[in-house]
Amino acid sequence: MVWLAWIIASRLREPRDVPWWSEALWVVLAAQAMVFWWTGLYRGLWRFASLPDLWNIARAALFGTLAITLGMFLFSRLEGVSRGVLFLYPLILLVLLGAPRLIYRYWKDSRYGGPSRSGERRVLILGAGRAGETLLRELKRENRLRPVGFLDDNRALRGSRIHGVPVLGGIDRVGELAREVAAEMLLIAIPGASNQQMQRVVELCEGSGLPFRTVPRLRDVVEGRSSFSELKEVAIEDLLGREPVELDWSAIRLALSGKRVLVTGGGGSIGSELCRQVARLGVERLTILEQSEYNLYRIEQELRAAFPDVLIDCLLGDAGDAASVDHALSTARPQLVFHAAAYKHVPLLQPQVREAVRNNVLATQVLALACLRHKVECFLLVSSDKAVNPANVMGATKRWAEIVCQALAGEGETRFVTVRFGNVLDSAGSVVPLFREQIRRGGPVTVTHPEITRYFMTIPEACQLILQAMTLGEGGELFALDMGEPVRIRYLAEQMILLTGKVPDHDVPIVYTGLRPGEKLFEEIFHAQESYEHTRHPKIWLAQGRPLPRAALDAALHQARQASLRFDEVELRRLLSDWVPEYRPEAESQVVSLHRSA
Numbered sequence: 001m002v003w004l005a006w007i008i009a010s011r012l013r014e015p016r017d018v019p020w021w022s023e024a025l026w027v028v029l030a031a032q033a034m035v036f037w038w039t040g041l042y043r044g045l046w047r048f049a050s051l052p053d054l055w056n057i058a059r060a061a062l063f064g065t066l067a068i069t070l071g072m073f074l075f076s077r078l079e080g081v082s083r084g085v086l087f088l089y090p091l092i093l094l095v096l097l098g099a100p101r102l103i104y105r106y107w108k109d110s111r112y113g114g115p116s117r118s119g120e121r122r123v124l125i126l127g128a129g130r131a132g133e134t135l136l137r138e139l140k141r142e143n144r145l146r147p148v149g150f151l152d153d154n155r156a157l158r159g160s161r162i163h164g165v166p167v168l169g170g171i172d173r174v175g176e177l178a179r180e181v182a183a184e185m186l187l188i189a190i191p192g193a194s195n196q197q198m199q200r201v202v203e204l205c206e207g208s209g210l211p212f213r214t215v216p217r218l219r220d221v222v223e224g225r226s227s228f229s230e231l232k233e234v235a236i237e238d239l240l241g242r243e244p245v246e247l248d249w250s251a252i253r254l255a256l257s258g259k260r261v262l263v264t265g266g267g268g269s270i271g272s273e274l275c276r277q278v279a280r281l282g283v284e285r286l287t288i289l290e291q292s293e294y295n296l297y298r299i300e301q302e303l304r305a306a307f308p309d310v311l312i313d314c315l316l317g318d319a320g321d322a323a324s325v326d327h328a329l330s331t332a333r334p335q336l337v338f339h340a341a342a343y344k345h346v347p348l349l350q351p352q353v354r355e356a357v358r359n360n361v362l363a364t365q366v367l368a369l370a371c372l373r374h375k376v377e378c379f380l381l382v383s384s385d386k387a388v389n390p391a392n393v394m395g396a397t398k399r400w401a402e403i404v405c406q407a408l409a410g411e412g413e414t415r416f417v418t419v420r421f422g423n424v425l426d427s428a429g430s431v432v433p434l435f436r437e438q439i440r441r442g443g444p445v446t447v448t449h450p451e452i453t454r455y456f457m458t459i460p461e462a463c464q465l466i467l468q469a470m471t472l473g474e475g476g477e478l479f480a481l482d483m484g485e486p487v488r489i490r491y492l493a494e495q496m497i498l499l500t501g502k503v504p505d506h507d508v509p510i511v512y513t514g515l516r517p518g519e520k521l522f523e524e525i526f527h528a529q530e531s532y533e534h535t536r537h538p539k540i541w542l543a544q545g546r547p548l549p550r551a552a553l554d555a556a557l558h559q560a561r562q563a564s565l566r567f568d569e570v571e572l573r574r575l576l577s578d579w580v581p582e583y584r585p586e587a588e589s590q591v592v593s594l595h596r597s598a
Helices: 002-013 024-039 051-076 083-113 130-142 171-180 195-208 218-222 236-240 249-256 269-280 293-306 322-332 353-373 393-408 431-440 459-472 489-499 550-566 569-579 585-597
Strands: 122-126 146-151 165-169 185-188 212-214 260-264 285-290 311-316 336-339 378-384 415-421 445-447 478-481 510-512 532-534 540-543
Touching: 002 024, 002 083, 024 051, 051 083, 122 130, 122 171, 130 146, 146 171, 165 171, 171 195, 185 195, 195 212, 195 489, 249 459, 260 269, 260 322, 269 285, 269 293, 269 336, 269 459, 285 293, 285 322, 293 311, 311 322, 322 353, 336 353, 336 459, 353 378, 353 393, 353 550, 353 569, 378 393, 378 459, 393 415, 393 550, 393 569, 415 459, 431 445, 431 489, 445 489, 459 478, 459 540, 489 510, 550 569
Parallel strands: 122 146, 122 185, 146 165, 185 212, 260 285, 260 336, 285 311, 336 378, 378 415, 415 478, 445 510
Antiparallel strands: 478 540, 532 540
């Protein structure tokens, strides 16, 4: 093609006197070949030729012309070479190299990816940006669905065509335009949409009465959880999950890379995701302490398959067993310990104060003291927003665990850091899987109170912010994660029902059962006495700890241990209310009855 482009350009300038071959052509071929190799043109795949390939060809033709000019000057001082030839040559070469690639690409798409006219499903694509254009090409190539139009709120795109498919109008006209073009399905191709934008789009899609799917969020594609061409049902996380959080990955990677890490409760929802995040960041050794045999087996199989280069030790044991903890620390010699093992189910723990104190408080003390003895660099306690003004046993025990860690800060070489956050979407035992199962059975969906609200975040985001807080802590800090705006549980239930294509209170009833013992209408992030301040990260707040008498705390923990051995739950409740004054077990029934009457 280089030879042909040079001959055509030369004959256009001098039709009669141009030979088919000359010594100067060796210079042309050699110079252009070196430029082709330098620009990577030989590595392109014709099957996927597109505008970037044409740009690369144009760049290669331009730089090739410059190289030819230099070569001709050195070879013959440009004798007999017309400037018109040097002007025409790159244009002709662009056509000769670009046209065959695009023709081949068109032929392949038409042969293997063109729409079938029989039995195909007509779809509207919501979003005419880069994601929509990429989705259109994937649909044409895979011959799955037939795109009949785009909808986009950008007025400048109205009336334009993308690969022959017209942009029909704004997304707010989806119901009207879908009927006009006889669309049978809607595809949402707005991976960068905020949650408020996504809620609006989903409401419009639900109003159209058509089934709809979406492409994955950008962060899911980047983190390898989804492929871009994968169409999926809109999940509740797409509507309630918060905006992507910018993290200081350099600081996190520096704090974790090459380190030895231990995670307690590593088979649970938070613990398992912490293990994934930690392994992904290149730790030297990851040790998991978990008392559930099945959960330990499951996370071990997943991590060994996904991270074969990471040394992984899986230990079956209780974080409250001093012998088990000492064995784990002496064997693994961790530098960082993430304590995610805890009982967290509020109604289940209400009548079982002994198990709650033993697992959430006494186990934290056992592990924390062992970390001091083994000179662990950092101990991070995963806490809960239910520890603020707790109205239940679970929250009170998590607050007491926070007190234990704050009291031990400064005792030795270990940095004690506490991180407090709210509900995690789709975690084990949470409301999302419960609602999902109730909807699958046809209802009813049970909500305790019409006005009850909770803070929500996704599991990956919670764990990433935990890792970020670990890099901020110098010892004794209590960090709280910015949970955004609280969500009404009623809204959560309604949206989950709508996302299955059913109508709340028509196809699936919603029943209000009343607040359960220990349940509050709303959760808080900080106590009134914990004046809080900003940190270097905008989504992480620092609470000022309250003064703690260490000797009295040790004595109370000893009493709690003895009461636990005697199974004296009355004494345990007394100790719990002494150390967490906001918790009043005798007032629980009164609070519940007041909430119910409200």
